[in-house]
Amino acid sequence: QQQVRQSPQSLTVWEGETAILNCSYENSAFDYFPWYQQFPGEGPALLIAIRSVSDKKEDGRFTIFFNKREKKLSLHITDSQPGDSATYFCAASESYGNEKITFGAGTKLTIKP
Amino acid sequence: NAGVIQTPRHKVTGKGQEATLWCEPISGHSAVFWYRQTIVQGLEFLTYFRNQAPIDDSGMPKERFSAQMPNQSHSTLKIQSTQPQDSAVYLCASSSYRDSGNTLYFGEGSRLIVV
Numbered sequence: 260q261q262q263v264r265q266s267p268q269s270l271t272v273w274e275g276e277t278a279i280l281n282c283s284y285e286n287s288a289f290d291y292f293p294w295y296q297q298f299p300g301e302g303p304a305l306l307i308a309i310r311s312v313s314d315k316k317e318d319g320r321f322t323i324f325f326n327k328r329e330k331k332l333s334l335h336i337t338d339s340q341p342g343d344s345a346t347y348f349c350a351a352s353e354s355y356g357n358e359k360i361t362f363g364a365g366t367k368l369t370i371k372p
Numbered sequence: 373n374a375g376v377i378q379t380p381r382h383k384v385t386g387k388g389q390e391a392t393l394w395c396e397p398i399s400g401h402s403a404v405f406w407y408r409q410t411i412v413q414g415l416e417f418l419t420y421f422r423n424q425a426p427i428d429d430s431g432m433p434k435e436r437f438s439a440q441m442p443n444q445s446h447s448t449l450k451i452q453s454t455q456p457q458d459s460a461v462y463l464c465a466s467s468s469y470r471d472s473g474n475t476l477y478f479g480e481g482s483r484l485i486v487v
Contacts, residue, residue: 291474302376302463302478303415348415358403358429358467358474362415 262286264285265349278336280298280366284328289351293360294323297346306347307334310354330356339370346358377478380429384485385454393482395448397466403460404447405476406439409461417451421447454486 260353264283282292290311308333309316309323316323319356320339326330336343349363377396385391406418408431419429423439432439436454441447451458451485460485465476 294474295476300480302465303476305475306480307474343397352474354474357428358422359417359420359430360405360474360476361417362407364414 261364262289263349263351263363264359265366267366268364269367269369271369271371272339274339274341276339278343278368278370280334280337280347280349280368281331282333282363283329283331286351286361287330288352288353289361291352292323292325292332293350293352294297294321295348295350296301296361297348297365303348315327336368341370341372344368344370375399376464376466376477378462378479378482380482381480382483382485382487387455388453391451391454391458391484393451393462393463393484395447395449395464395479396445397447397464398468398477399445401466401468401477402444403467404441405465405467405480406447406449407463407465409463410459415463417452418449450469451484452460454484456486459486 276344293308294306296306297303307318307321320337322335346365346367348365352360401444405420408416418429419439424441436452450462461481463481467480
């Protein structure tokens with residue numbers, strides 16, 4: 260079963276709008292949640308990450324909102340730019356013990372100019 | 373600083389043949405991870421090493437897949453008797469304890485096509 264779920268599968272927004280990507284998880288032991296960005300032909304690269312002790316993490320136009328009780332998080336991309344068009348993966352891992360990172364299926368984001 | 377290097381970038385192999393993929397992690401990184409990426413399954417974890425020791429191979433199809441890390445500068449993923457369903461992009465990543473949180477640095481991947 261998928262331990263990390265993402266929605267929507269694909270999303271199209273206009274340049275300048277806010278894109279919202281959703282993620283949920285099942286394993287209560289997960290306490291570190293990175294988001295990775297992947298462009299075609301490249302490997303994924305870390306975009307922003309949050310630990311479960313926080314409910315919000317901001318980095319420029321990218322913000323993670325985290326709800327531990329509901330096991331949900333979301334990535335908000337404000338003032339979307341065509342260069343943000345990529346696939347975004349929500350991921351999760353435990354801080355201690357197994358370092359394996361479990362990825363969601365990804366959201367393909369397209370920004371229309 | 374060079375990133376994670378994967379070779380070959382593309383490989384076409386006939387059904388039943390063997391395929392070996394190589395990964396050179398970032399110098400100084402102590403962990404190496406292998407993932408498989410397909411449209412249908414997304415990013416699937418295969419296995420990882422820390423300080424060259426295998427830690428978790430729970431994602432590896434046991435019969436035909438094997439991974440090794442003979443030294444700190446490279447790891448290999450070997451697929452025996454390849455099948456069409458093995459066609460995928462195989463991604464290698466490395467990480468370091470020095471990072472805050474477990475940040476994976478991915479290579480560009482090796483695209484395997486089994487015909």
